Structures are given as C-alpha cells and as structure tokens.
Amino acid sequence: xxxxxxxxxxxxxxxxxxxxxxxxxxxxxxxxxxxxxxxxxxxxxxxxxxxxxxxxxxxxxxxxxxxxxxxxxxxxxxxxxxxxxxxxxxxxxxxxxxxxxxxxxxxxxxxxxxxxxxxxxxxxxxxxxxxxxxxxxxxxxxxxxxxxxxxxxxxxxxxxxxxxxxxxxxxxxxxxxxxxxxxxxxxxxxxxxxxxxxxxxxxxxxxxxxxxxxxxxxxxxxxxxxxxxxxxxxxxxxxxxxxxxxxxxxxxxxxxxxxxxxxxx
Amino acid sequence: xxxxxxxxxxxxxxxxxxxxxxxxxxxxxxxxxxxxxxxxxxxxxxxxxxxxxxxxxxxxxxxxxxxxxxxxxxxxxxxxxxxxxxxxxxxxxxxxxxxxxxxxxxxxxxxxxxxxxxxxxxxxxxxxxxxxxxxxxxxxxxxxxxxxxxxxxxxxxxxxxxxxxxxxxxxxxxxxxxxxxxxxxxxxxxxxxxxxxxxxxxxxxxxxxxxxxxxxxxxxxxxxxxxxxxxxxxxxxxxxx
Numbered sequence: 001x002x003x004x005x006x007x008x009x010x011x012x013x014x015x016x017x018x019x020x021x022x023x024x025x026x027x028x029x030x031x032x033x034x035x036x037x038x039x040x041x042x043x044x045x046x047x048x049x050x051x052x053x054x055x056x057x058x059x060x061x062x063x064x065x066x067x068x069x070x071x072x073x074x075x076x077x078x079x080x081x082x083x084x085x086x087x088x089x090x091x092x093x094x095x096x097x098x099x100x101x102x103x104x105x106x107x108x109x110x111x112x113x114x115x116x117x118x119x120x121x122x123x124x125x126x127x128x129x130x131x132x133x134x135x136x137x138x139x140x141x142x143x144x145x146x147x148x149x150x151x152x153x154x155x156x157x158x159x160x161x162x163x164x165x166x167x168x169x170x171x172x173x174x175x176x177x178x179x180x181x182x183x184x185x186x187x188x189x190x191x192x193x194x195x196x197x198x199x200x201x202x203x204x205x206x207x208x209x210x211x212x213x214x215x216x217x218x219x220x221x222x223x224x225x226x227x228x229x230x231x232x233x234x235x236x237x238x239x240x241x242x243x244x245x246x247x248x249x250x251x252x253x254x255x256x257x258x259x260x261x262x263x264x265x
Numbered sequence: 266x267x268x269x270x271x272x273x274x275x276x277x278x279x280x281x282x283x284x285x286x287x288x289x290x291x292x293x294x295x296x297x298x299x300x301x302x303x304x305x306x307x308x309x310x311x312x313x314x315x316x317x318x319x320x321x322x323x324x325x326x327x328x329x330x331x332x333x334x335x336x337x338x339x340x341x342x343x344x345x346x347x348x349x350x351x352x353x354x355x356x357x358x359x360x361x362x363x364x365x366x367x368x369x370x371x372x373x374x375x376x377x378x379x380x381x382x383x384x385x386x387x388x389x390x391x392x393x394x395x396x397x398x399x400x401x402x403x404x405x406x407x408x409x410x411x412x413x414x415x416x417x418x419x420x421x422x423x424x425x426x427x428x429x430x431x432x433x434x435x436x437x438x439x440x441x442x443x444x445x446x447x448x449x450x451x452x453x454x455x456x457x458x459x460x461x462x463x464x465x466x467x468x469x470x471x472x473x474x475x476x477x478x479x480x481x482x483x484x485x486x487x488x489x490x491x492x493x494x495x496x497x498x499x500x501x502x503x504x505x506x
Contacts, residue, residue, distance in 0.1 A: 004450075005392070005450060005451070005454050006384075006385075006388040006392075008381075008385060008423065009388070009423055009451075009454065010454050010455070013346065013375065013422065013423040182356075182357055185352065185354065185357035185358075186357050186360055188315050188357075189352065189357055189358040189359075189360065190360065191315070191345070192313060192315070192345050192349075193345065193370055193418065193419070193422065194342065194345065194371075194374065195342045195343075195345055195346040195371055195374050195422060196342065196374030196375055196376075197374060198373075199373060207360045207361060207362070208360055211359075211360045211404060215356075
C-alpha cells in the first residue's frame with residue numbers, strides 16, 4: 001500500500017457535458033423508500049398505535065367471512081347492512097388510519113372499475129358487481145391498514161395453519177423489507193457513482209439483480225443456520241390461549257355471519 | 266466549502282437531525298462521533314445529495330443543495346463527482362463482476378481514454394492495497410477487503426470531499442493504520458475528509474476537528490484537536506462512545 005498520490009488525484013477531473021441522465025434511478029429509489037416505509041409500519045410516530053380489542057385470528061376470520069358473504073349473495077339489503085357495519089367500524093378509527101383506508105380503497109376501486117369498464121359499455125348490469133367489489137376492497141384495505149405483520153403471523157398460528165406455510169410467510173415478510181433495503185442501498189451506490197452516461201445501462205440491471213440474488217441466497221442460508229443453532233426444528237411455538245373476550249367475540253361473529261347468510265339467501 | 270444552517274431532517278418515525286449549524290472548510294479532516302442512531306449517517310446522506318433536508322439549508326461551495334438543485338441530472342452528477350461516499354456497509358456498494366471493473370465503473374462515464382482509465386484504476390488499487398484483488402469478484406471478498414475496494418472505487422472519481430461512514434470497522438489494526446495514513450495524505454493534498462467513527466483512540470491523531478452528536482440528534486460538541494487536548498474529561502467521554 002502506497003501513500004504517494006498520483007498527479008491526477010491532485011488536479012481536477014473533467015466531467016461530461018450536455019448529457020441529461022434519465023431519472024429512473026432517482027424515481028425508483030423514491031418509490032422503494034416509500035414501499036419500505038410501508039413495511040416498517042410500526043415505529044411510525046405520526047400514526048398512533050391502535051388498541052386491538054379483537055384477537056388477530058378473529059379479525060382475519062371476520063374479513064374472510066365478509067368476503068364469503070359478498071361473493072355468495074346477491075341481496076341488496078345484505079350489501080347495505082355490511083356497508084353500515086363497515087362505516088361504523090371506520091368511524092372508530094383515528095383520522096390518519098381512516099384517511100389511509102379511504103385513499104387505498106379509492107385507488108384500488110378505481111382500478112377495479114377500469115377493469116369492468118368494457119362490461120359497462122356493453123350495457124351489462126354490473127352495478128351490483130361493482131358495489132360488491134368496492135365493499136370487498138374496503139374490508140381488505142381496512143384489514144391491511146390496521147393489522148401488523150406480526151399479527152398476521154399470530155392469526156395464522158391461532159388458525160392452526162401448517163408450520164411450513166407460517167414459515168414461508170414469516171421469512172417472506174422479514175426478507176421483503178431486508179432485501180428492499182439492500183436494493184435501495186445498491187441503487188444509492190449506483191446513483192452516487194453515476195457521473196455521466198453509462199455505456200451499458202441494461203447491463204447494470206443484470207448486475208444489480210445478480211447481486212441481489214446472491215444476497216438473498218446467503219441471507220436464507222444464514223438465517224436457517226441461525227434458527228437451527230437456536231433449536232428450531234420447523235415447528236412454531238404453541239399459540240397463546242384465547243381469552244374469554246375473544247371466545248365471546250367469535251360467538252358473536254358466527255351468529256352475525258349465519259344471520260346475514262340466511263338473510264341473503 | 267460546506268455550510269449547514271438550522272438543518273433539520275425528520276423521518277416518519279421521528280427526528281433524524283435537529284437544527285444543525287456547521288461550517289466545514291476545504292482541506293479539513295473532521296471526525297463525526299456520537300451514539301448509534303444519533304444522525305451521523307443521515308447527515309452524510311444529506312451532504313451527498315441522497316436525502317433532502319426537511320428544513321434549513323445546506324450549501325456546498327456557495328450553492329444551495331435542495332430538491333430543485335438535485336432534480337437537474339447534470340447538477341446532481343457534478344455533486345456526486347465532487348463528493349465521494351464510502352458506505353458503512355460496503356456490501357451494498359459493490360456490484361460489478363471484478364474489482365477492476367468496480368473501480369473503473371465511474372471512470373468509464375467520464376471523457377477519459379481507456380489507457381488513462383487503466384492507469385487510474387491501477388493507482389487506486391495500489392493506494393488502497395488492493396492490487397492483488399484486481400480480478401477477484403467483489404461479492405466474495407472479506408469485509409475488510411470490501412471496505413478497501415469501496416474506498417478505491419470512490420477515490421477513482423477524484424472527489425473534493427470524501428465521506429466515510431465507519432471506514433475502520435472490520436479492518437485489522439494494521440489496515441486501519443494504513444487507511445488513516447492514506448486519508449491524511451489525501452487531506453494534505455487538499456481533500457476534505459469527513460469520517461464517522463466510534464474509535465476515538467484510533468482516529469485522534471488523524472482528525473483535526475471532532476463534531477459530537479447527542480441522542481437528541483443535535484451537535485453536543487464541535488471542538489478542534491488542540492482544544493480537545495486540554496479537556497481530558499471530554500476525551501474520556503469520546504473514548505467511551
């Protein structure tokens with residue numbers, strides 16, 4: 001190792017002129033940052049933590065039940081009742097969560113309507129279908145906004161999902177954020193050393209994804225080895241016992257589901 | 266050269282930097298210290314143009330660096346050429362198939378002849394002690410080797426300011442000494458060196474100025490080496506950071 005500096009390092013370096021770099025790097029970095037913020041939904045001071053009165057598995061069952069009811073029934077009254085129930089639940093949400101649920105429903109709803117637009121043009125009666133789709137999206141967005149990833153895993157455990165399924169979901173949720181962060185830093189590194197026009201811009205994409213693939217593989221092997229070293233044999237610990245309140249809620253849930261199902265027949 | 270005026274950065278999870286006022290002159294060797302999560306890396310991201318301050322101003326060579334400035338691709342590229350950054354995690358900084366390609370990545374975008382690029386790549390590899398790694402795959406290098414290759418690839422662009430986030434982590438004491446000697450030589454040649462480190466004892470003879478952050482993301486001390494020598498209590502505090 002030498003500490004005698006070459007002459008070029010003590011004079012200024014010429015820069016390319018007249019070249020406008022495409023913004024795709026900067027845009028992708030911004031999008032990825034926003035996505036990562038969503039994944040780290042905890043620790044967001046702007047969003048006060050929700051009080052979870054309902055066990056995660058019952059919340060999941062409720063959402064699945066509503067989707068089932070909406071899919072199987074054609075009764076308008078049922079739609080109104082479910083909408084009324086949804087609106088009551090939404091009103092209990094803090095404003096920041098409420099805004100997020102409504103915004104997401106508006107965006108996903110608009111996209112869904114766009115997909116059924118050809119049917120509308122053909123004069124088919126799709127109003128009921130559109131209303132049902134919007135209600136399903138509203139319920140899904142409510143669940144997505146008010147449920148953390150840990151709660152999803154707990155819900156799957158409580159519902160006695162196979163360990164292999166929970167393992168895959170768990171690892172995916174952990175790694176999506178981790179690999180997203182890794183990719184973001186790679187993009188930042190490329191951006192910091194992009195001082196002109198790249199001769200092979202598409203080769204860069206291959207290099208980035210190659211590095212990401214190698215990292216994914218290494219992370220997965222390291223994580224499994226670390227879990228094995230700590231006694232993991234592919235079985236998740238038993239889920240905590242349900243409370244009396246949860247059992248009462250489940251009873252109420254089943255009763256309402258049966259009532260609405262019979263009403264909609 | 267660098268002026269920060271009431272610079273604040275807020276993450277969704279809380280403050281990253283709180284009303285930072287700082288002036289750095291050309292050719293200074295400044296060490297940034299402080300507990301984990303105090304804002305050193307956030308400050309480096311703002312200085313390099315990766316993040317934009319939530320409020321306050323950041324000026325580099327009398328030019329305000331803000332969102333409007335960074336939107337212009339040419340201006341952004343100029344800033345990136347003038348300010349080189351070595352990340353805390355060098356793993357994420359290396360993405361080419363060989364060490365030589367890694368160092369040549371930025372140079373190949375400049376109006377330089379292939380022979381000149383080759384000369385600069387060789388010089389950088391020699392300066393950072395990576396000559397023998399030339400044809401190796403960066404991904405498979407050790408942590409210390411990756412750090413040195415990352416430094417070589419940044420040095421190749423001949424930046425005026427070198428930002429190094431914990432560059433001594435993962436290096437042997439001998440390699441740490443060599444890197445600090447190189448940074449001192451670069452500083453003597455007129456480069457501005459900004460370094461984040463937890464190792465006060467290792468860095469105390471190289472850095473001229475110490476900027477210490479507290480847990481409230483503010484500057485607790487901004488003190489030069491001579492003044493620090495007269496404050497043994499503060500030295501003890503820094504050694505424990």
